[in-house]
Amino acid sequence: MNGNLQTSRILTSERLTLRKLSKKDAAAILQLRSNTEINKFLDRKPSKSVEDALNFINNIIDHESEELFYWAITKTGEDKLMGTICLFDFSSDLKKCEIGYELLPEYQGQGIMAEAAKKVIAFASKTLEIETIEALTHKDNQSSTKLLQKLNFKKLDDKVEDNPNLIRFRLTI
Structure with missing residues (x-):
């Protein structure tokens, strides 16, 4: 992969800058x-x-590599993180x-989020040559479930290890 992926990966759409x-x-x-x-749908300690x-920000900045791509979502022309x-x-492959x-x-x-996710999925497909993207969401998080279905992710029946409240979705690009 290209070593400049981290520095040249600002993504833009009609309304958003990532x-x-x-x-x-x-x-x-x-x-x-x-x-x-x-946080009610996430298994994490609140800030x-x-x-x-x-x-948290320093940890993200320190660990961004070809193994982690992390974007702040903002409205184009504004800098406030949404x-x-x-x-x-x-x-591994x-x-x-x-x-x-x-x-x-x-x-x-x-x-x-649908607009941002479409840009990130396109980046994953075209730039990183990713073929499959998975997402885990809490079984009660209807907004996330609807978003994933709108993005053509398919719900999988396999259970998520260690957490029966999570549902796995998969998108084959």
Whole structure:
């Protein structure tokens, strides 16, 4: 793969710019990672302070490579983070990965995540030559389930190890 993938991977769509996460996103990351509506479907410790958010951001920045692609979702022409989307858990042959995403509640229901996900899926397919993308979502997270189905992900019947509340979806590109 091209060594410049991380530096040249700003993605844009009609309304959105997907850019690298930066330390200036700390307040928005705190808001995102401490939100009870978002966290009720995620198995993670909520951020409690700007310092927690900065630690998360630094960890992402330190670990971004050809094994992790992480974008801040913003409206084109604005810099305020509305959510995040990432590709991770690449298979050893790099033909498969997982997608994850989260969006602040005030931006949900506007097609923002569908628009962002389409750009990331195209990037995965064209630039990374990924053939399969998987997603895990909580069985009660209807918004995520609907989004994945809209993006042509197929629900799989196999159980997710260690967590019976998660459903696995797969997109074959």
